[in-house]
Structures are given as C-alpha cells and as structure tokens.
Amino acid sequence: MTGKARASALAFVAILGTGSPIEATEGRRWTIENIATVPTDFDLRLASDGRSLAYLERRADIETDKSVSILHLYDLDSHRSREILRAPSAEQLRRLPDGRGWSLLIDRGDGLQLYKLDARGTLTLLLKREAVVTVGQTEGGLFAVRSGAPRRIGILYHDWSPDGRWLWYATLRPRPEPLAMSIDAAVVAQRYRRRAPVKATVELRLRSAAGEEWLVASRPAQDRLAFYYGANVQWTREGPRYQLEQGDAERSGGTGTFIWSFATGSSHPAEQEPGFPSIGLVSGPHGGVLASEGFGRELDLTETRPDGRKIHYGPQPYYIGDPRAAGNWLANDGRKAVLGVRTIPHPRYGLVLLGSRKVKPLLVAGSLTACDFRQDLAWGVCVEESLNQAPRLVHVAPESGEVRALASLSSVHESIAPLRVTAHEWTNRLGYRSTGFIVWPRDYQQGKAYPAILITHGSDADERFASPDLQWNYPAQLFAERGFLVILQNDPSARQQAELWNAYMEWSGGPSVLGPSRLRELIWLNGVYSFEDMIHELVGKGIIDRERIGIAGYSRGSQMVNVAVTQSTIFGAASSGDGNYLEPASYADPKEGYHAIFGGPPSGRHLASYRQLSPSLRAEKVCAPVLQQMASPFAGAIDFYTALRDAEVPAQISLYPGEDIATDETHLFHIPSNRLRAMRENMAWFDFWLRGRRDPNMAPISTYDRWSTMAAQLRDCSRPPSALQREPS
Numbered sequence: 001m002t003g004k005a006r007a008s009a010l011a012f013v014a015i016l017g018t019g020s021p022i023e024a025t026e027g028r029r030w031t032i033e034n035i036a037t038v039p040t041d042f043d044l045r046l047a048s049d050g051r052s053l054a055y056l057e058r059r060a061d062i063e064t065d066k067s068v069s070i071l072h073l074y075d076l077d078s079h080r081s082r083e084i085l086r087a088p089s090a091e092q093l094r095r096l097p098d099g100r101g102w103s104l105l106i107d108r109g110d111g112l113q114l115y116k117l118d119a120r121g122t123l124t125l126l127l128k129r130e131a132v133v134t135v136g137q138t139e140g141g142l143f144a145v146r147s148g149a150p151r152r153i154g155i156l157y158h159d160w161s162p163d164g165r166w167l168w169y170a171t172l173r174p175r176p177e178p179l180a181m182s183i184d185a186a187v188v189a190q191r192y193r194r195r196a197p198v199k200a201t202v203e204l205r206l207r208s209a210a211g212e213e214w215l216v217a218s219r220p221a222q223d224r225l226a227f228y229y230g231a232n233v234q235w236t237r238e239g240p241r242y243q244l245e246q247g248d249a250e251r252s253g254g255t256g257t258f259i260w261s262f263a264t265g266s267s268h269p270a271e272q273e274p275g276f277p278s279i280g281l282v283s284g285p286h287g288g289v290l291a292s293e294g295f296g297r298e299l300d301l302t303e304t305r306p307d308g309r310k311i312h313y314g315p316q317p318y319y320i321g322d323p324r325a326a327g328n329w330l331a332n333d334g335r336k337a338v339l340g341v342r343t344i345p346h347p348r349y350g351l352v353l354l355g356s357r358k359v360k361p362l363l364v365a366g367s368l369t370a371c372d373f374r375q376d377l378a379w380g381v382c383v384e385e386s387l388n389q390a391p392r393l394v395h396v397a398p399e400s401g402e403v404r405a406l407a408s409l410s411s412v413h414e415s416i417a418p419l420r421v422t423a424h425e426w427t428n429r430l431g432y433r434s435t436g437f438i439v440w441p442r443d444y445q446q447g448k449a450y451p452a453i454l455i456t457h458g459s460d461a462d463e464r465f466a467s468p469d470l471q472w473n474y475p476a477q478l479f480a481e482r483g484f485l486v487i488l489q490n491d492p493s494a495r496q497q498a499e500l501w502n503a504y505m506e507w508s509g510g511p512s513v514l515g516p517s518r519l520r521e522l523i524w525l526n527g528v529y530s531f532e533d534m535i536h537e538l539v540g541k542g543i544i545d546r547e548r549i550g551i552a553g554y555s556r557g558s559q560m561v562n563v564a565v566t567q568s569t570i571f572g573a574a575s576s577g578d579g580n581y582l583e584p585a586s587y588a589d590p591k592e593g594y595h596a597i598f599g600g601p602p603s604g605r606h607l608a609s610y611r612q613l614s615p616s617l618r619a620e621k622v623c624a625p626v627l628q629q630m631a632s633p634f635a636g637a638i639d640f641y642t643a644l645r646d647a648e649v650p651a652q653i654s655l656y657p658g659e660d661i662a663t664d665e666t667h668l669f670h671i672p673s674n675r676l677r678a679m680r681e682n683m684a685w686f687d688f689w690l691r692g693r694r695d696p697n698m699a700p701i702s703t704y705d706r707w708s709t710m711a712a713q714l715r716d717c718s719r720p721p722s723a724l725q726r727e728p729s
Helices: 003-018 032-036 224-229 476-481 498-509 516-540 556-567 591-598 604-613 615-621 635-646 672-691 701-711
Strands: 040-046 052-061 066-075 080-087 089-095 102-107 112-117 123-127 133-135 151-153 157-160 166-174 200-208 213-220 240-245 255-261 266-269 289-293 299-304 310-316 318-320 328-330 337-343 349-354 359-362 367-373 380-386 389-397 402-408 421-427 433-439 450-456 485-489 544-554 573-577 626-630 651-655
Touching (some): 032 476, 032 672, 040 367, 040 380, 052 089, 052 102, 080 089, 080 102, 089 157, 112 151, 166 240, 200 224, 213 240, 213 255, 224 240, 380 402, 433 476, 433 516, 450 476, 450 516, 450 556, 450 672, 476 485, 516 556, 516 591, 516 604, 544 556, 544 672, 556 573, 556 626, 591 604, 604 615, 615 635, 651 672, 651 701, 672 701
Parallel strands (some): 349 367, 573 626, 626 651
Antiparallel strands (some): 040 052, 066 080, 102 112, 112 123, 337 349, 349 359, 367 380, 380 389, 389 402
C-alpha cells in the first residue's frame, strides 16, 4: 500500500471510529465531470499462469458523449497496465480452458461477437453471427432489463466446457409474426407501447472444436433463463445440462432441466439432481448449497448437503448471495471456497474463506467489489473501493488475510481530496434499523446547522465509490462540496426481522397472511418513519437545519421520495427519478404486486387503499416542490405531475432523450451529456428551493424565473418560507 493510500485508509478508519469530522487531506475538489466519469462495472480474470490479468471497465467518454467499455491487460510482474480496446460494449470476460488467454464478447461496429485475447494483447475473432436483433430501448429493439445504449446481438452468451472442446453459445433471431387482431391479454401487453413490438427467439447452440454445430433449443426471448443466463449450462460427462423456463415464461411457470447427450446428439429431460446449481445458489466445500439463514444482526451460515444434512458454520455479521458482492469460487480440489459477502451493520462487500469447518472473514475498511482467484484459491486480485477510495487493484491472500495495493484504476479520482464520511445505523419508532452514511460538507464547522439532502435507493448505500446505483443523477459529492450535508440511507433491511421479510415475500408473491394494510406500513411507511426519525435525531444534535431538508431517489428510491412527500411535511424539496410505481396507471404491471399492496384494482372497495398510499391521489397533501426526471414517459409519473400542478404544488417533470427520436434514454443514464444536465438540474433545484440560490452555471436564469413564479404557490405547512430567502452565494 502506498503512503498516500495508507494515509487515506487510516483517515477513513479514524472517521468511522470517532464519528467526528477531521481535516481533509490536500488534493483537488470534486467536479461534476469527475462524478460522470467514475469507472464502474468491473470484470476481471487472471491468466491461467497467474502472471497477467485481463479486466473490463465501463466509463463515460464526455468528448464523444458515449459510455464505452474499456479492455485492459495488467502485467502482475511489471505492474504495468495496457489499454487494449475501447468499444461501445464488451462483456462476459472468460478464461480460456486451454490456458492461452481469454474470450469475451465485443461490439466493434458489427454487433456483439466472440473474440479471443492472448497474453500479448492480440484480439482474434473466434465466432461471428449475423447481428439482426437489437436489444435496447429503441424502435425495432427488444426490451431487456439492462442499461446501456441499444446494441445489436451477434452472440448473446457463451460458455466453454472444462476441456475446451465444446462451446455453448446463444444468439438471437427475429421471430416474424403475421399482423393480427389483438384480444384481451395481448392488448394489455401493449399498454406502454410507443413503438412497434419486437419478437425474437433465443437459439441455444453447441459447437465442437472441429467446427461442427448443433441447435440445442429455440426459446422465446421471454424465457429469462435462456435470454439472461444462456440457460444456466453446467458441463457433465454425458453432455451439457441446462435449464429453461416452462409454460408461460412471463408468469414464472417453473423450470425444466434438460441434458444434451454427446452420444445421441439430442436433448432429453433430466431429473433435477441434488446440488445442480440454480441461479444465485452458492456451492460449499461439502458438495452442498450455502445459505445465510435467520434474522438479526448475525445470520447463521449453513451448508445443506445433497443428502439433506446441514452443516452449521455459526452466526456471522454478514450474508452471502448478494448479487453486488465480488463473486464465489470453489477450489479445484473442492475442499474450500471463497465467498463474496455483504456486511450487516456497516454495509460493505468483503470475502470469506470457508474450509471444512473453518470460517475466516476477509474484510477491509471499504469494499472488495470484483475479484478473480487462482484455482487453488491461494491468492487473487480484486477491485477495492469505498465512499472515500477510488477503485484500485489489490492483491488478496485469503489464508493470511493480506490485502496489498497494486495499481490505481483512476489516477484522476485518486487525486481528489477525500470528503469526510461516517457510517451510521438508525432505529425508528417501530424499532426497525436502517443503515447509511453521512457525507459531511467539505468545510464543516461544528455547531453550525447545515442544509441537508437525503439520497435513498433501497439497499445501495454502501462502501462503493460514487456508485450510480445509489446516487444516480444526484451528485452527492458536489452537494457536499457546496455546503450540503448528504445522508445516504437504506430501507430497513428485511433480514432483521421475520415479519418484514414476510412482507417483502407477500409483495412479490401476491396477497397472503399479513394483508395490504400491514404491507403498506411495513414496506413504505416504515421507510418514511426511518427518514423522519433520523432527521429528528440530526436536528436535535444541531447538525442540520430542519427548515432546509431535501430528499432524492430514483427507481425504488423514487417510490420512497413520492411516498415521503405525500405522507410527511418534513421535506422542503424533492427530486424523484424515473419511477411510477404505486400509481393507479401502473396497476397492470405487475398486477399481483398491486393486489398484495392494495387488495385489488384501483376501483370499487379497493380505491380507499390507493388513496392511503398512491402519490397522485394524495397530491393535495404535498408541501415540497417536486422535480421528476424521466428516461421514459411513464404514465404514472405524468399522472403524479399533473395531480401536483392541479393541487397548485410547484412541480416540474423533465424527460431526457435517447440518441435519436426513436430511442429512449435508459434507466441508468448512459448518455454522458444527459447525466451532466440532470446533475446540474438537481443542483439548481435544491440550491433554489432550500437556499434561495441562483447559479447560472447550473441552470439558465429563465429556469429560475419560472421556478420563482411557481414558488408563489408554495403552501406554508407550518414551515417558514426559507426557500424564498436568498442565501449569499
């Protein structure tokens, strides 16, 4: 670890230990461009000989106004890194079974195709298929739960047999359908239609080293196992075993397991054998499936063997199975495993070395968010980051617990003076705990009450560096540089109590024991109570100004923002991003969840339940100006905006465009200029409504004039009109 890195780490530990601010070290201050260009989405693989490392990152290129994937080679002997390629998309980095490099999918202008990368940095095309289907939010594109620019698919997925003799891959083919009248469910499925619906088929194929090829199965793109996971293939002596959704894929009609036989050249149904890994399941050193069980501050780490017997590794202050964790690895002799975990009281990502009965945690002050290990698990390389540490490569030895810095992954961000950050846990009036962080103003003065902004997004407040998963287009670091105290707060974790866990299970599965009223309280009002009680605590300590508090969140966070401003008067301004859930207009998607929350459709005897929670039906109770920033023009969001304006609440809804008139921006913005504009709009919004400031670098004067006109409608709600009292710049 370098001297500078060691100093930063010690400073961070000091902050966590004392809970009090410290002087910032020397360095640059954050700019809005710094936030937009933070590298993300790391994927890395060691070479078989352990001498080099290939890794991918995703980064915004402001000059070209595009997000790009960057492929690097890092030499572990010389500690030198080379940039090999920049492309619109590169993904699925795999180590080749023959030990002679890596394979990956790259779009070099002709769609995603399969390439080989050798240790010298040479790229060779391995397999190309006609890219005739586009995936993404554009005219003629197939919708998928993915962020990023629309891209044409030649190869959708790939996987190698352990001996390297077979390649399993998936591609997409258009599925033309004759024009016909739509009836009932087919009409409902087009409720958000703004462009021609596209049908496609996933073709699952097997290719031999000699170039022979077989079509194993064809599935509609709605089969999520086929489309997102390449049918979850596992290699056996008989042949590749794979899984497909059965029945109506959109209704989760179950899973079917099949095996393609090398001997017969065809598939047949296979029994679901114990130990066959389903999506998200983690294998242990006794041939079983690992899980974190129970509730509370510590969870029981268990392994269920194929014969049903359970091995208990004891209570642990972390859990396995979080998709954001670094991954899971089983040693080549099967006797030990390295598991990616997320800690409970102070949310971050670490590792655990698991032996026959031994549990050895490997946790750092920040997070280990992407890793790869040698097959014997003796050592590996990870990406280490935190809210105060830019991503960097580190050498990790699980047995000794040593973590040693190798290289910065962004020297520009390393040179920024760290802001002061403290981890916290708050308990609300119902006794539920929520975790989070405070990012202190750059020049914080004890005894002064600061304007505050709460940013929330489900459970994404953790030790990651400027993660867009959490802060989206809300520039948390810029807010702190400009004198705001920034609170990053999670929902109360369902893992802390059985009733809350059951509430989330009912939400996803339909009405059950708890019932709609209790569900609404446990999931949404519980979150609002957490916000209010945390704010009262900080106000009571004289840290924040109770009259200048804002709230922001996108997606799941937008639900909480919209519910918070329609249930509480504590907020002075709000920004809600790309969400419309809980609105009557979104009832049909998904209907089962709405039945769990409200008891039925937004009519008749169930309408009273909607009036208790749906934001657009409670607009007259809102006391804060509300900004909505949208990637797509959701009907529910437009309904909320219209209801706010009809109730004479200051409100604005902004729709950010895609690359052209036929394309939408994506849920996580992928066009850098959109993200820069959205961050500036948020800066201007909170500056104006919470501090009375007009910064022409953030928004044109005409925008502030329009907001001033809206401000005349701002109702008192027992709050002094601080938004209209200009603070000196």
